[in-house]
Every structure is written in C-alpha cells, then in structure tokens.
Amino acid sequence: MSATFHQMWAELLPIGRGSASGGYRRFAWTAADADCRAWFQAQAQARGLTYEVDHNGNQWAWLGDPAAGDAVVTGSHLDSVPDGGAFDGPLGVVSAFAALDELRLRGAMLNRPLAVVNFGDEEGARFGLACVGSRLTAGQLTPEQARKLRDDDEVTLAQAMERAGYDPDAIGPDPERLSRIGAFVELHIEQGRYLAETPSPVGVASAIWPHGRWRFDFRGEANHAGTTRIEDRRDPMLTYANTVLAARAQARAARALATFGKVSVEPNGVNAIPSLVRGWLDSRAADEETLAAVVAGIERAALEWGERDGIDVAVTRESFTPLVEFAHRLRDEVAGLLAERRPYQVPVLPTGAGHDAGILSAAIPTTMLFVRNPTGISHSPAESALEDDCLAGVAALADVLEGLACG
Incomplete structure (x- = not known):
C-alpha cells in the first residue's frame, strides 16, 4: 500500500x-x-x-x-x-x-x-x-x-x-x-x-x-488621486474597506465565518480613485438562520457606508448550499x-x-x-x-x- x-x-x-x-x-x-x-x-x-x-x-x-x-x-x-x-x-x-x-x-x-x-x-x-x-x-x-x-x-x-x-x-x-x-x-x-x-x-x-458566495459591487466616481480633495471624492474603496471590517464584526458576533477573499478594481491605477470595486464574500455558519442574519448584517452595513460615501451598492448572491x-x-x-x-x-x-x-x-x-x-x-x-x-x-x-x- x-x-x-x-x-x-x-x-x-x-x-x-x-x-x-x-x-x-x-x-x-x-x-x-x-x-x-x-x-x-x-x-x-x-x-x-x-x-x-x-x-x-x-x-x-x-x-x-x-x-x-x-x-x-x-x-x-x-x-x-x-x-x-x-x-x-x-x-x-x-x-x-x-x-x-x-x-x-x-x-x-x-x-x-x-x-x-x-x-x-x-x-x-x-x-x-x-x-x-x-x-x-x-x-x-x-x-x-x-x-x-x-x-x-x-x-x-x-x-x-x-x-x-x-x-x-x-x-x-x-x-x-x-x-x-x-x-x-x-x-x-x-x-x-x-x-x-x-x-x-x-x-x-x-x-x-450552510455556505454561499455573494458579489458586492461598489460604484463610485473615477478621479485623479493627486488633485481631488478628500471631501470631493466618491471613493468606493473606502466603502469596500468598511464593509470588510463589518463582515469580520458580524461573523465574530454570530460565531460564524465571513471572508472577502477576492476583489477587482476599475480602472485599477495607482494614481486613480476607483470607479468600481467588486468584492466577493464567502460566508458560512452552523445553521441557515445564522448565515442569513450574518449576510444581511453585512449588506446593511455596506448600504449604510455607501450612503455616507456617495457610493451605489449592489449585492448579488452567486451561489448557496444549504x-x-x-x-x-x-x-x-x-x-x-x-x-x-x-x-x-x-x-x-x-x-x-x-x-x-x-x-x-x-x-x-x-x-x-x-x-x-x-x-x-x-x-x-x-x-x-x-x-x-x-x-x-x-x-x-x-x-x-x-x-x-x-x-
């Protein structure tokens, strides 16, 4: 053998x-x-x-x-x-x-x-x-x-x-x-x-x-990183970053798991404020009710941060396994x-x-x-x-x- x-x-x-x-x-x-x-x-x-x-x-x-x-x-x-x-x-x-x-x-x-x-x-x-x-x-x-x-x-x-x-x-x-x-x-x-x-x-x-994958789209406004004042920015990266932190907090509180492990950025330039940040959430929990509550909490946080930052947020469930x-x-x-x-x-x-x-x-x-x-x-x-x-x-x-x- x-x-x-x-x-x-x-x-x-x-x-x-x-x-x-x-x-x-x-x-x-x-x-x-x-x-x-x-x-x-x-x-x-x-x-x-x-x-x-x-x-x-x-x-x-x-x-x-x-x-x-x-x-x-x-x-x-x-x-x-x-x-x-x-x-x-x-x-x-x-x-x-x-x-x-x-x-x-x-x-x-x-x-x-x-x-x-x-x-x-x-x-x-x-x-x-x-x-x-x-x-x-x-x-x-x-x-x-x-x-x-x-x-x-x-x-x-x-x-x-x-x-x-x-x-x-x-x-x-x-x-x-x-x-x-x-x-x-x-x-x-x-x-x-x-x-x-x-x-x-x-x-x-x-x-x-139970587990699944969700795509979060954060849409803002592309602009020059060196000339645009902070107060004039619609920066989706900021909203995305706060959503990642919210995911960690939601998962910890529920004894569940939530991970943003993949992200894409447009136009993806070092000296450019992004127009779009797209992040993929993987979340898992011991039961479906807890999982639903965790994802709902993360989505709610994303929408709240998006409203504050002037960012449009859309969430799409791409897969789910009960x-x-x-x-x-x-x-x-x-x-x-x-x-x-x-x-x-x-x-x-x-x-x-x-x-x-x-x-x-x-x-x-x-x-x-x-x-x-x-x-x-x-x-x-x-x-x-x-x-x-x-x-x-x-x-x-x-x-x-x-x-x-x-x-």
Whole structure:
C-alpha cells in the first residue's frame, strides 16, 4: 500500500505547481487540468478498470459492472484554488486508488461494483462557482447557467470545454448514473484542527455548514488621486474597506465565518480613485438562520457606508448550499466499521467546507472521512498531512469499502 501511494503521489505532485509560491493552479479546462485527467486515466487503465468520462466531464474508473447498480463509489477532485495546497482533493483520489490496491492484496470478494471518481471543477477557481461537475450531475445547476459562467478573461465555460475537446452542449443532469450508486464515500484532508488535537488520524463527517458566495459591487466616481480633495471624492474603496471590517464584526458576533477573499478594481491605477470595486464574500455558519442574519448584517452595513460615501451598492448572491447532514444510516455504518477495525477512536465531526459529497447528498447516500491535518491550514501551499496519517486514511477507506461492498 505504501509503495503504490508514494508512486501515485510523486507522479501527481508536480502537475500545476508554481515555482514561486509552491502552490497549485489546477484550474478547470486548462493544461494542468488536462494533465491531471491524463494521470487519472492512466491509473485506471494500469489497474484494468473500466474508464469513462461522463457528459459533464467527470472521470470514472469502475471495478465490476457499472450497470449492475448499488455501486460503492469513492474519490474526490483534482483541481485547486489559486496557489492551493497539494492535499485538498488529490488526497481523496490517490487514496481511492490505493484503497482498491489494498482490497486486491486482501483478496476481498466484492458483492457490489466499486468505482473511483474525479469530479470536475470542484473548487470553482476559474468560473466562480464551486462543485460544477457534481452540481450538473445532480441537477442543481442548469446547463444554460453553467455554459454562461465566465472566467476573468471573459471566456465562458462552454468555450473552455470546447477548447479542451469536450462537448458543452451535452452537459446536464445524470439521473441514470446516480441511480447506479448505492453509496458515495469521499476521503478528504481535514480543513481545520479538530483531529490535530486528538490521537485519531481519521474522523467521520457529520454535517457540512450552510455556505454561499455573494458579489458586492461598489460604484463610485473615477478621479485623479493627486488633485481631488478628500471631501470631493466618491471613493468606493473606502466603502469596500468598511464593509470588510463589518463582515469580520458580524461573523465574530454570530460565531460564524465571513471572508472577502477576492476583489477587482476599475480602472485599477495607482494614481486613480476607483470607479468600481467588486468584492466577493464567502460566508458560512452552523445553521441557515445564522448565515442569513450574518449576510444581511453585512449588506446593511455596506448600504449604510455607501450612503455616507456617495457610493451605489449592489449585492448579488452567486451561489448557496444549504445545511447538509450526511445520511445517518450510512454515516453510522461507516463509523461502526471503523470502530471495529481501527485501533483508535474515530471522532464524528462537522465541517465548514463544501464538498462534492455534500452536493450529491440530496440524491444519493453520501459520507466523508477526514484525515488529520497537523496545522489545520488549507487552501494554501502550507497545507500538509503526515505520511503515517495518509496511510491510515487509505487503510480506513479500504476497511469502509470492504465493509460496504463485500458485506
């Protein structure tokens, strides 16, 4: 198991890695994405698995008859956020192939088909919407909406797919494929420090906090930075800055999360007062009522500061994912399997991060395993996991797959 994991990890590690930051830029339908897809296909074919790409661009590798039904599927994604870490997504895909290798070494006799999946565009780094591949598959994103998504260079998702050799006219819901799946188990590095403060290398997910993305447009008046008096300015940057501070205050008071992590400025000149500042808010909370209250408070603050500064403020919700509680029966079965087979306690914990497993949970039973992250850092080149913990994750995933597919 260790040898195959290391070999796969070493092959995947250089793809899309920046020399300056050490982080990854594996964005959807780019050259780095194509290299990741080629790696996945090679892993499937090296193991004699049935390889296919669905009409939404998600990759599948099947052990057993894909049409038999009641399949157990595992996997994650291979794309990244800008300058992201090595583990977020790829750990789940590499561990999935390594777990299949482990099952073969054990001589496991499968009663259900097994599959490994790589869902496309999970992070949404290029087109601004997370989990595009799984959202399309589950019917939570219409083909028309998806095809119109644009990147910062005004390239649409449809154009990007076509340039990469895929048919954007074919995308859409895939109920027939979902009907074949009896359980989906996604392994992922923990994006927090819960497990780091325990002796347990692996945990089971209980729920995903509700979360969403909102675009705030602050429109003012472009002018000369060196000649315009302070009292004559309509500077949207000032309103934006105060809104960022208000977001921090609202989140802290509600024990929630609110982050302005992306901003664009027009005309974006050092000696020019901006005409437009556009900021994207990511907000998450333990329940939907709290999340709604936090975002409403931030919007209210933006409008109040805009009125004071002479700035027009508009807010657009670009995405929203409600609270996800993973299927209790599957979650409890997985926790029970690990309690029987692993020599450590397996905590059950929630997460504030969105995942393909959360999107699919409305259509099929899903659950997640988390691998301990010693620093809790994620979406950064500093993201890490110890070798022993990664291998413990592979062993735990193999136990789960064996219990579900062989029992």
